[in-house]
Amino acid sequence: MGYILTREGFDKVLSELGRTYRLYAPVRKTGEGRFTDTDVIRYDFVNSVEEMELDQKSDYAFKEILTPLSETLFFFTESEVKTADRDAREAIIFVKSCDMHAVKRLDQIYLDNTFADPFYKEIRERVHFVLLGCPKSGEDCFCVDMGTNRTADGYWFSVDRTEDGGFACDVPEESLAELFEKNSAAEQRVEPKYVTENAVHVTIPDEIPSGIYKNSVWDEYSARCIGCGRCNFACPTCTCYTMQDVFYTDNGKVGERRRVGASCMVDGYTNVAGGGEYRRTKGERMRFKVLHKILDFKKRFGYQMCVGCGRCDRICPEYISFSACINKVNKAVEEMKEGEVN
């Protein structure tokens, strides 16, 4: 069922939901961007529509609530282990279509992989999603080519602005029907808005020969990339983490274990005992990241990992473009094939 709400009506819906759920949405943080005169849009808890950034894409993804950057998993003593307490309240996260598709990738990695991760599962079972309509493409987005521009299900309700300052909501979640009915101005069929055209296009080769590993396409990234890892931390589908044991006592027998976000682009990620390092150059790390997103994940799970949100392009201090890199890989693959024919 669909509903048309005034701004006040929509705020009443949020206010009532906020009594039961934690509401988590993109928020514009004025002056907190990379430079003193720039803003950053990141996820935070909200109480009203006033606080939400509904139009522009967030710089950082929603994933921080599902996979916190630093998360205490359990506490330990010499003889006991106690799982860390969590906020037991359920949460509602407001996301655009590309991010709804990213949720599928996170679930794939954490729940439907070799085994289900119990810590992720516990958080995930308490999270619901609201689809933010997305009528206009961001400048770095390539969601249409990645097939993530549209979401047909999986959300509790959708939100689109109406021309007169109100909101149009599609509400498939039946338990919310009464709440929307009593706060809406009209009932009518609503279809969430979605982008149908991006300025950026990518072509991913159907097959990528192993010759790509030694191809010179990666060399420029050894010179340009500074290995800061911002692309990974902003990406809604990057899931790597590392473990930290923090000891409270000198004897090292009492403490806590934390799961902490990791990045395949930073120094130390591939260090192994004995001083070895599998990917020393930034070009090798870029190769690993890009081929994971457009080749290896698909080989294993049957669909692309990257959702084309463009956040990595937007966040990179060296203006390195992931979409441009995909197209360079495609060109290199075509040249390799031509070389085989001639």
Ligand code: SF4
């Ligand atoms: S690789 Fe870049 S474009 Fe693809 S999902 Fe991650 S941040 Fe978005």
Ligand code: SF4
């Ligand atoms: S954000 Fe840019 S410079 Fe930083 S690690 Fe990623 S590609 Fe390299």
